[in-house]
Amino acid sequence: MTNQTAFHAGLLNPSTPVPDGLTDAQARPAGRRYGVYRNNVTVSLREALAEGFPSLVGLIGRENFDHVARAYLRQSPPTSPLMMHYGAGFPEFVASLDQLAHLPYLADVARIDVAMRQSYHAADSTGIAPTALQALDEDTLLATRFSFAPSMILIRSPWPIGSIWHYTLRGGHKPTGHAEDVLILRAEYDPEPFVLGPGAGDVLLALRSGTPFGPAIEQGGDGFDLAALLNILLSNHAITDLKS
Incomplete structure (x- = not known):
């Protein structure tokens, strides 16, 4: 044998x-x-x-x-x-x-492909109501901690990997050379990669580590668009729980 x-x-x-x-x-x-x-x-x-x-x-x-x-x-x-x-x-x-x-950007672009599969096979979850944050008074909101869907994955890179991924697979404008943070979210069945604006990746890392909302958004710095980040998270059911 x-x-x-x-x-x-x-x-x-x-x-x-x-x-x-x-x-x-x-x-x-x-x-x-x-x-x-x-x-x-x-x-x-x-x-x-x-x-x-x-x-x-x-x-x-x-x-x-x-x-x-x-x-x-x-x-x-x-x-x-x-x-x-x-x-x-x-x-x-x-x-x-x-x-x-x-x-040098190839490996980080490949990480998006891996994250897309991981997000697709992640456990299901239910997002909070889009109005849940509006129902909180300011002091409560600033002290609130967020929980996120298992399908949410953040990839940070010194290269424009999100723009490269989209340009390669979906066409559009040719990428320019700057760092990008890419957030993989699965609203329902198929995950989608979103290119985040300045400071959003730092805010998400802080929120995901358990930092309350107020101190977390301070990590965004100049140019951070809080409304844009919350719109992406809420519309894709990424926030699953709020804890005061």
Whole structure:
């Protein structure tokens, strides 16, 4: 019987010899069948990565993406049968590649793709009523702490990753070079990435850590648009609870 470790190790590396002693159900040598199976596994995993990282496919092209994906899956094969989780470490792998160092924003754009899947599969939650904040007097509101939906994910980057993601997958204006915070929200079924305005990311981090509303919004600094942030959060059911 072929060693199971050798069998699995050879699946993702075509340069690895066919495991010794591999036979089919009739005890015949099964090297050719193993080769076909190995190719099918590699192609399937590559397709899964391409589907999970559409922005990277658009940015570097499918052929280049396939080369990167092939190297990744050999280094980091799936550890779970749930393919929806496969590729969580792909952004870090992309960031480590010297041949992609001239595109330093790629890894952070890939993190949006990962966050979109994570948000999609996150637990359901119910947002507060849009008028809930208006019902609080000023002192109570400033002392209130917020809870957020599990599907809410914040990604911060020194690059215009939200604009790059939208431009690559949806068209529009060409991105300019400045830092962007991207907030992934799932109002109902499909998550959506929102590019936040200045200071909004700092305010959200403070709120998410349990800082009361008053001190949290002070983190926004000059140019922070509180109304815009609250509109995004409330219209996408991101705030799930208020605690005084």
